[in-house]
Amino acid sequence: MLVKLQTFTLHGIEAIPVEVEVDISNEGLPKVVLVGLPETVVRESYHRVVRAVENSGFQSPQHNVVINLAPADIPKQAASFDLPISLGVIAGCNRQLQTDMFPYYAMVGELALDGSMRSSKGILAMALATARNKRLKGILIPLQNASEASVVEGIDIIPISHLAQAVGFLSGELEIEAIPNQAEDLFSNYSNYDVDFVEVRGQETAKRALTVAAAGGHNILMIGSPGTGKTMLAKRFPTVLPTMTLDESLETTQVYSALGQIKQEIPLIVTRPFREPHHTISEAGLVGGGSNPMPGEISLAHNGVLFLDELPEFNRGTLEVLRQPLEDGKVTISRATQSNTFPANFILIAALNPCPCGYRNDPRRNCRCNPAQIERYMSRISGPLLDRIDIHIEVPPVDYMELSSKQNGTSSEMIRKAVLDARTIQSRRFQRSRARYNADMTHRQIQLFCKIDDEGHQILKSAMNELGFSARAHDKILRIARTIADLDNEVNIKPDHLYEAISYRTLDRKLWS
Numbered sequence: 275m276l277v278k279l280q281t282f283t284l285h286g287i288e289a290i291p292v293e294v295e296v297d298i299s300n301e302g303l304p305k306v307v308l309v310g311l312p313e314t315v316v317r318e319s320y321h322r323v324v325r326a327v328e329n330s331g332f333q334s335p336q337h338n339v340v341i342n343l344a345p346a347d348i349p350k351q352a353a354s355f356d357l358p359i360s361l362g363v364i365a366g367c368n369r370q371l372q373t374d375m376f377p378y379y380a381m382v383g384e385l386a387l388d389g390s391m392r393s394s395k396g397i398l399a400m401a402l403a404t405a406r407n408k409r410l411k412g413i414l415i416p417l418q419n420a421s422e423a424s425v426v427e428g429i430d431i432i433p434i435s436h437l438a439q440a441v442g443f444l445s446g447e448l449e450i451e452a453i454p455n456q457a458e459d460l461f462s463n464y465s466n467y468d469v470d471f472v473e474v475r476g477q478e479t480a481k482r483a484l485t486v487a488a489a490g491g492h493n494i495l496m497i498g499s500p501g502t503g504k505t506m507l508a509k510r511f512p513t514v515l516p517t518m519t520l521d522e523s524l525e526t527t528q529v530y531s532a533l534g535q536i537k538q539e540i541p542l543i544v545t546r547p548f549r550e551p552h553h554t555i556s557e558a559g560l561v562g563g564g565s566n567p568m569p570g571e572i573s574l575a576h577n578g579v580l581f582l583d584e585l586p587e588f589n590r591g592t593l594e595v596l597r598q599p600l601e602d603g604k605v606t607i608s609r610a611t612q613s614n615t616f617p618a619n620f621i622l623i624a625a626l627n628p629c630p631c632g633y634r635n636d637p638r639r640n641c642r643c644n645p646a647q648i649e650r651y652m653s654r655i656s657g658p659l660l661d662r663i664d665i666h667i668e669v670p671p672v673d674y675m676e677l678s679s680k681q682n683g684t685s686s687e688m689i690r691k692a693v694l695d696a697r698t699i700q701s702r703r704f705q706r707s708r709a710r711y712n713a714d715m716t717h718r719q720i721q722l723f724c725k726i727d728d729e730g731h732q733i734l735k736s737a738m739n740e741l742g743f744s745a746r747a748h749d750k751i752l753r754i755a756r757t758i759a760d761l762d763n764e765v766n767i768k769p770d771h772l773y774e775a776i777s778y779r780t781l782d783r784k785l786w787s
Contacts, residue, residue: 275299277365279358280380280410282403283343283350284396286567286614287532289403291380292350295342296362302338310343313351322353322385323360330389330437332364339363349611351566353384354394357414360385360437361444375444379432380404381414389437393418398531401426402524412452414440422531422541425457425524457520457542465544467513472685474510476676477503483667483778485689488514489696490757491711493600493622493662495585497780498669499636504625507669508581511623512546513686514693515578522577525617529573547578553587561595567607567614572599575620585626586654593659596622600662624663626655636671664713664750666780696760712757717749724752726767733772743779751775 277296282289292310306320320341327334341359343350358381365371382400384392393416401423404413412430415423420433430452434440442448471481480496484507487494496504518526526543530536551560551571562570572580582588599605603619629648633639643651660666700711703723709715715723726734734751737743743751754775755767762771 275366277362277376279362279376281355281358281382282380282396282400283348283355284352284399284532285348285612287396287399287528287569287573287616289396289399290348291403291407292348292355293344294355294358294362295340295344296359296366297340297342298335298363298366299338299340304337306339306341308341308343310341310346311349312343312355313349315353316343316350316355319353319356319359322387323356323363325387326356326385326389326437327360327363329387330441332437332441333367335363335367339366352395353392354382354396354400356385357381357383357391357434357437357440361440364441371441371445373444373446375446377409378411379414379430379444380407380410380412381440383414383416383419383434385437391416391418391434391436393534395534396532397422398426398524398536399528401429401431402528405429414443418538420453421456421538422527422536424453424455425460425527425542427455427457457523460540460542461520461523461544464540464542465517467510467545467686469510470513470686471507471510471689472682474503474506474683475679476672476683477507477669478683480507480667480669481684481689483665484511485514485692486754486757486761486778487511487621487623487665488689488693489712489761490664490700490753491621491713492664492754492757493713494624494665494667495660495663495781496623496625496667496669497628498625499627499634499639499671500632502669502671504669505581505583508550508579508583508623508625509548510686511621512548512579514689515546515621516690516694516697518544518546518577526577529569529576529617533568533574535574547575548581549575549579550581550583553582553584553589555588555592557589557592557595560592561599561605561618562607562614562616565609567609567612567616569616570605572596572605572618572620573616576617578620580620580622582622582624585624586651590654590656594656597658597662622663628668635668638671660781661746664754665778667778668780692761695763696757699760699763712753712760715753715756720749720752720756724756724767726752726755726772729769730767730772733769733776737776741776741779743776747779751779754778 279294324334397419405428414432417433417435423431599618605618606615628634629643631642634641755771758771759767
């Protein structure tokens with residue numbers, strides 16, 4: 275008897291439809307053949323399936339069994355094939371369990387030997403793929419993954435805790451209520467942040483630079499002595515970004531789901547992710563990799579913030595792999611047998627000390643570093659990487675009067691309002707363009723949207739001649755000035771906007787080094 279069931283396999287973070295065909299016949303010697311490029315974990319699954327079927331009270335096949343996983347040219351991985359294979363085996367041995375529901379429900383999940391369900395990775399991607407398939411009405415998933423899949427609209431999410439439950443539901447003997455959609459409740463309950471810029475005493479200049487970065491989607495580099503508040507500022511940066519949309523949230527959550535990093539109590543990423551990997555991280559850990567390529571930190575920061583503290587301490591080769599993702603907003607990892615593309619649209623915040631000892635230009639401590647040591651320290655960061663960071667600012671120490679002041683500084687709510695207003699202007703400006711923010715503008719768009727008057731030309735000319743700015747810095751200054759003008763709700767870039775933009779190019783200035 276031939277039985278066909280619908281399931282999925284993960285390819286990176288995407289779910290690919292797979293048809294499981296189970297054929298049981300009385301011909302030949304009793305044996306099991308599993309075909310369709312199954313990986314080791316899938317090949318081993320049949321022993322687990324047989325014990326789960328028998329321990330759940332069903333008859334296991336004593337004849338020739340052929341299991342085909344189609345399409346045959348795609349590698350099949352993960353233990354989530356346990357449920358569809360076991361249901362196919364049960365239906366093949368017992369004609370009473372053959373139902374009309376098989377073509378309309380996908381099913382995924384790992385089985386324990388007693389038939390109980392275990393959680394699986396990538397359930398969100400599989401639920402989204404089910405919703406895109408117009409022939410499928412719903413999906414059977416492990417009960418442990420129910421909250422993760424409950425954010426997908428338009429399909430029935432059927433939670434299963436045991437193999438016998440799945441058999442009862444598909445045979446029509448047991449009614450299981452679909453999980454209601456929880457996306458709206460998750461946004462209302464968990465979309466707030468525990469930190470706020472109002473907690474940062476002083477550093478109003480740095481807050482202003484971070485406001486510009488958030489408004490225009492600019493990457494930013496902070497330079498300052500230890501303890502000046504660089505990390506504190508960076509951790510509060512997500513609080514001034516626009517609230518995530520449902521589409522952005524699903525995109526980001528899909529990455530975490532594929533890696534099995536979803537929290538059951540908060541199954542949807544509803545706040546901007548903030549990732550801060552240690553400087554010992556490998557290239558594969560940062561951008562993704564492995565024999566079966568999986569996402570890295572830059573994909574976990576998708577639609578959020580990637581914070582690299584102590585930037586010169588990172589391996590230079592590791593930092594260099596950031597260049598392409600910073601330009602494209604995605605990363606492609608190729609292997610001999612497959613190629614995977616992962617999303618990586620994030621804002622980079624980097625921080626570093628001004629010298630190896632950390633106290634150069636600090637009024638309270640003496641620097642012990644000589645110029646050669648400082649040069650070696652700064653040279654660990656390549657020019658091409660620095661070129662992709664628009665804003666460079668110095669974060670000076672905060673004096674006692676500012677630290678002890680009871681007057682509140684700028685809050686996240688105030689900054690977010692300005693950021694939202696500026697981004698609204700940009701959305702109208704780029705509505706027919708691939709660019710989304712000012713930081714994405716091409717050279718042609720800079721010429722179109724960043725026009726300056728004669729006084730502005732004189733300011734830029736002086737900056738390039740006297741401060742040693744490069745041609746790349748020229749374009750970056752205009753992008754930043756355009757964002758500052760948007761924050762001020764000005765149609766044209768004014769001299770004050772240019773002066774402020776020039777002040778954000780610390781590492782370009784000859785006088786700094």
